[in-house]
């Protein structure tokens with residue numbers, strides 16, 4: 001598939017009805033499964049007993065399974081993990097095509113261990129097409145963006161083989177004459193990030209919501225973006241409001257991951273519509289039974305219909321979502337979803353009780369003496385609090401009292417909470433800042 005064809009097909013499906021979307025999905029799934037079965041040793045084995053191609057009957061896959069059989073997963077037998085390791089050992093290769101055919105991405109491993117993901121030309125073209133037609137929730141923001149020269153600044157990890165970095169390098173390498181896009185390294189000192197953003201004056205600002213919320217606290221940041229598009233982690237209502245107030249523009253998000261691609265884009269009603277022409281999203285409970293619309297899932301199975309080099313078919317993500325099939329006032333017929341956030345940050349304690357990160361976030365956010373915090377689970381029943389405050393000891397005493405009382409209300413007694421002598425910090429590899437970090441298993 002060429003880029004113009006991907007563009008045309010994606011544009012045509014923008015307002016397609018459910019019947020058309022289901023037909024498209026079935027057609028594309030059939031083609032992908034046939035190809036995977038023929039070219040990938042992994043899928044050949046996985047589908048050895050398959051008679052007909054019916055989504056619900058296809059075996060599921062997950063990260064551990066796929067990453068431990070990676071050489072067999074690829075549909076191009078010349079690609080091996082050894083060759084990928086060699087390619088990725090040179091950071092100059094970020095954004096370059098391996099064998100002139102494939103982009104290589106690594107996920108940051110925030111879910112415990114990293115994944116390696118290859119995109120072929122079709123995956124890249126579809127991603128570009130979806131970005132071209134579905135990025136902006138509101139027409140007026142798109143028009144302002146075009147009027148102001150499409151100036152885009154992304155505050156991301158500006159190195160390594162991460163999706164945002166790799167894709168933006170790829171585009172820069174292909175169109176070096178285009179000076180409309182910059183990536184600012186999220187790990188650079190705050191003053192440096194602000195200097196670059198002030199000098200560039202972006203029309204669209206993108207980045208991780210938690211990091212943009214921290215940047216918003218700098219009065220020296222003097223930019224007037226037309227729109228802010230966050231990604232990579234959950235955009236909470238609080239952060240959306242904070243950024244709206246600070247920058248006076250529309251703030252929106254989207255839902256994507258390296259394996260699934262662009263899963264859902266926000267509409268003018270603030271709903272995340274699934275890109276159902278290119279991805280199949282199945283909400284399931286913890287035993288992998290399908291979950292009805294309106295009910296919160298424990299996990300999601302995604303099928304990326306545009307990746308033929310490394311097929312992701314019924315691939316498990318640990319996100320908790322609610323699917324909505326009721327009509328949306330924006331006029332799109334695709335279903336939309338709500339996402340609770342990455343479950344990697346849900347803490348599981350020794351008794352099995354789980355606590356959502358937002359609970360901790362809200363408690364600590366409310367404590368005025370704390371300027372910035374990060375709660376880290378270091379053992380099953382042990383938390384340490386990193387914080388910035390004028391009087392850390394006093395602030396910690398308040399936090400300790402509030403957290404203990406909250407945990408006791410959840411029948412969690414005997415959880416040890418200590419004040420850390422470290423400051424809150426971004427993840428060293430991905431550059432993302434998390435307020436709540438669960439124990440890695």
Ligand SMILES: [Zn+2]
Pocket residue numbers: 267268269270271273328329330331332
């Ligand atoms: Zn809508």
